[in-house]
Amino acid sequence: MDGYEVTGFFYNPNIEPREEYDRRQQVAANVCRIHGVAFIEGTYDNGDWQRCIAGLEREPEGGLRCHECFRFRLAAAAGCARDHGISHFTTTLTISPHKNAGVINNIGKTIAPQAFLMYNLKKEDGFKKANIFARDHGLYRQHYCGCRYSMANREAGTKGR
Numbered sequence: 001m002d003g004y005e006v007t008g009f010f011y012n013p014n015i016e017p018r019e020e021y022d023r024r025q026q027v028a029a030n031v032c033r034i035h036g037v038a039f040i041e042g043t044y045d046n047g048d049w050q051r052c053i054a055g056l057e058r059e060p061e062g063g064l065r066c067h068e069c070f071r072f073r074l075a076a077a078a079g080c081a082r083d084h085g086i087s088h089f090t091t092t093l094t095i096s097p098h099k100n101a102g103v104i105n106n107i108g109k110t111i112a113p114q115a116f117l118m119y120n121l122k123k124e125d126g127f128k129k130a131n132i133f134a135r136d137h138g139l140y141r142q143h144y145c146g147c148r149y150s151m152a153n154r155e156a157g158t159k160g161r
Contacts (some may be wrong), residue, residue: 002117003100004088005037005118006035006037006038007030007037007038007039007040007084007086008029008031008032008037008038008039008040009040009041009042009043009077009080009081009089010024010025010028010039010040010041011041011042011043011073011076011077011080012024012025012042012044012073012146012160013042013043013044013045013046013048013049014046014049014072014073014146014147015146015147016046016146016151017047017107017147018044018046019055020142020146021146023136023140024140024142024153025041026140027128027139027140029041029135030139031137031139034137040080040084041128042076042080043155044128048072049069049072049147052068052072053065053068053069053072056068057149060149061098061145061149061153062098062100065149066145067097067107068104069147070093070104070107071110073091074091074104074107074108074111074116074148075111076117077089077091078111078112079127080114081112081115082115087115088115088116088117089108089112089117090108090114090116090117090118090119091104091108091119092121093118094120094122095121095122095126095127095130096122096127096145097122097127098145101119101120101121101122105118105119105120111143123151
């Protein structure tokens with residue numbers, strides 16, 4: 001990716017239920033294996049995530065709860081990069097058509113102005129290419145963002161961002 005040596009970092013304590021987390025973790029590890037890149041898994045502690053978004057439970061999809069979730073996970077990615085001597089980091093969150101890449105990139109730049117690489121992976125058909133890759137490799141594709149609130153929105157038929 002743009003001349004960088006890539007390491008995958010999977011940190012998603014927001015994902016519920018645990019079986020869904022395990023399924024997504026396996027896919028992330030498989031994608032890293034397919035691409036021949038190192039893989040690091042962060043600690044799964046949904047309680048930490050719940051404390052992070054406390055008071056924001058009623059926020060709409062794409063609102064302040066999501067922003068805090070991005071901040072929480074990007075801060076963990078920055079810490080992982082620092083701990084492993086990795087000079088730069090970014091996120092795959094911007095590939096989702098339901099997520100605002102500008103918001104995500106601004107949060108990343110606020111956390112680590114020199115280390116965060118801004119991308120909008122939706123550009124140049126990134127989401128479509130990711131879906132084709134998943135299909136070609138028989139990879140599971142998620143049906144909601146990951147947290148209990150996005151799952152409830154999905155089940156209720158409301159559209160997230």
